[in-house]
Amino acid sequence: MKKVRAVITLVLLGLTFTIIMALNTGAWDNGLAKTPPMGWNSWNIFHGDINETKIKQIADTMVSSGMKDAGYVYLNLDDNWMANPARDSNGNLRADPTRFPNGIKALSDYVHAKGLKLGIYGCRGTMTCMNVPQSGSKGYEDKDAKTFASWGIDYLKYDNCNIPNGSDMKTDYQKMQTALANCGRPIVFSICAWGYQSWMPATGNLWRTTGDIADKWDNGTEWFKGIINAIDGNAQYTSSAAPGAWNDPDMLEIGNGGCTTEEYRTQMSMWSMMASPLIAGNDIRTMSQTTKDILLNKEVIAIDQDPAGVQGKRVKSANGLEVWVKSLGTNGTTKAVALLNRNSTTSNITVNWSDIGVSGSVTVRDLWAKADKGSFTGSYTASVPSHGTVLLKISTEPPAPVDATKQIEAENYSNQSGIQTETCSEGGEDVGFIENGDYTVYSNVDFGDGVGGFQARVASATSGGNIEI
The missing domain is CATH 2.60.40.1180 (Golgi alpha-mannosidase II)
Structure with missing residues (x-):
């Protein structure tokens, strides 16, 4: 979506109230992941040891445990779901026939029948990180995206291993972005390239800002990040987060046993404060009540899922x-x-x-x-x-009504979604980073007696847009 810069002016009794809306030019808007994705991923607890039976059990438990009702809807397969070699004679990806005997489409149907969504794993290189022959999507982007769509996939985690010489990371991820956009099915795009780059918000719905998470509090300067290390790494990119575009410090380790209860509460708290994806990674089939209480605290989840999409x-x-x-x-x-x-x-x-x-x-x-x-x-x-x-x-406390005959500052809204205020070059504050579906409401305005009307003027660099009076 092309972003524009717009000006709204309200004239009240000869006085002017101006809002300048500076639109975020950096985010890809495919209409998905308007709040941070929530779900479960197989890697942290199972690594490559996954099969159809385990995944169906996880799907069942996501429903019975209350996780689905709390918002955890994506059930994501990680590496090693493929056959070895991963492609058939026509170059199509195929699931391991022993571990997934009914194929991914049947698994997708099972997951969807539970009211959940199915995610899958791919890689921009020639092989995935587990070195499964022919498993990478390099040169197969369109074919693989259409395969995922035909299986009913809802989410793609796209990794960064086994890269041929001369490959360009940005170009490779953009190729898969285009392939997903043209595959005929809405699929959330999760970039897993282990570090933030400025082109990522225009390419994916979420992108990893750090190395892989470890089930530790502090892992020093190691590539694998402890909880506090991931917090520090992710905190640098606050301005890049917005509805549909999220900084991702990797999955939750809550319940895996390497940290204290307080440390796990900190991970849940700070991921929610940072508007990060909440992707559980524990064995939810056997989780303790303490783990469940952390993952299912709906008031904490509401902080993460706040529709404004502001990263703390x-x-x-x-x-x-x-x-x-x-x-x-x-x-x-x-x-x-x-x-x-x-x-x-x-x-x-x-x-x-x-x-x-x-x-x-x-x-x-x-x-x-x-x-x-x-x-x-x-x-x-x-x-x-x-x-x-x-x-x-x-x-x-509720603010006093704003006098309509005086200047109304941009930050004095009573309700909003998706916006941020920023310093205006003309003085005061303006409203910035507006995209489709974002809005501000100024409902606590006192017009008093004798105000007969006002004028509204909207200017935009492109066609479209609405103002409601």
């Missing part, structure tokens, strides 16, 4: 204690706040309202405690366990 950011860091904030699009005065303790001992962390752009009396809810904490002025302090995160939802 770190606003304060000192001595291993951090404050993060994320604006929530359902209410211009509502935000999520994460208090993250990187240290080895329990510590108090204070969020000052001035650090997160709110003031006055603020109501606080603790999303892990599932408890309202009351109203606070100036700040809020919580005790945070070692490697733990306290996740808060805060709301300011």
Whole structure:
């Protein structure tokens, strides 16, 4: 979709109210993944040891455990679903006939009948990362995309192994993007190239920002990333996230046994704060109640799935204690706040309202405690366990009506989806990064007595677009 820059001007009693909308030129809009994808992937727990029976059991459990109802709908096969060699005499990909005797289409039908979606794994090289002969999509992009579509695939994770000399990463991923766009079926495109590059938001629905996740808290400078390492790596790219386009610090390790409960809560908290895909990677058939409580906390999931698609950011860091904030699009005065303790001992962390752009009396809810904490002025302090995160939802008191005869700032919306405000070159704030389906609503405007009307003018560099008065 071509993005434009538009200007809306409202004239009230001779006074001018201007909103400038600067559209994000960097994101690919295929209408999919408007909130971060949620689901399950086979790699973290099974690696290449997957088969039809296991995947059907996972599908059954995604329904019976409540995961589907909580939003986990993508069931994604990772590497090693293919036959060896992976292609038939006509060059078509085929599933391993022993481990998937009924083929991927039959598996897809089973998964869809459960109300779930099926994802699959591919690679831009000549072979996948498990070195299955003929398994890569290099030179087969159109054929493979049409095969995936014929099987009813809903999500493609596209990896980055066994690359021939002279190959260009951007070109290879764009070839598969084009193939998916022309395959006749909507398929979420997950770029797995182990690090962010500036062309990725225009090419995929999500893209890996780091090396592979490890079931550890801190893995130092190793290529495999611990939870805290992945948080730091992903935090650099806040401005690239938007509905349909997500920074991906890799899958969840929650329930796999290598970290503490608090560390797993931190992964869930911070992935949600960063609007990251929530792709579970544990054996959900045997997960404990503690693991289930983390994965199925609907208030935490709502932070991740907020329709505005804003990635939270770190606003304060000192001595291993951090404050993060994320604006929530359902209410211009509502935000999520994460208090993250990187240290080895329990510590108090204070969020000052001035650090997160709110003031006055603020109501606080603790999303892990599932408890309202009351109203606070100036700040809020919580005790945070070692490697733990306290996740808060805060709301300011309802604002007073805005006088229509005075200047109305862009950030004074009462409701919005998908927008961000930014400093305007003409002074004040403008509304930026508008795409199809995004909007702002200014509903708390007091016109008072005697206002007979107003004028609205919209300018756009391309045709199309709507303004509702």
